[in-house]
Amino acid sequence: MWSPSPIDITVDRIALTIGQVRQYGLPPNPTKKADPRSANYVAQFGDECWELDAIEPSELQRIVRQAIEKHIDSAAWNQTLAEEKNERELLKERFSKAKIDL
Numbered sequence: 001m002w003s004p005s006p007i008d009i010t011v012d013r014i015a016l017t018i019g020q021v022r023q024y025g026l027p028p029n030p031t032k033k034a035d036p037r038s039a040n041y042v043a044q045f046g047d048e049c050w051e052l053d054a055i056e057p058s059e060l061q062r063i064v065r066q067a068i069e070k071h072i073d074s075a076a077w078n079q080t081l082a083e084e085k086n087e088r089e090l091l092k093e094r095f096s097k098a099k100i101d102l
Helices: 018-024 038-045 057-069 074-097
Strands: none
């Protein structure tokens, strides 16, 4: 039976952090006592919780974009963009010379 090779994955918490709660002055919500996870949460963090959607959508997009971009090799990225541009130009040139009867 085939088994995939193990891969090393790192998960970074990028939102919603307590630093962001403080930075943006997000309003707290009471912890939902009906949630079965609430007892552990309250024991660790207290009676207040915060909603991710309290961060402005454009700011959340900026946070996510920044977290992704820090992992991108900009030289490789730029090279790929240049190659794509060249390929598009080549295709435009070839299609403009071809006679296509529809």
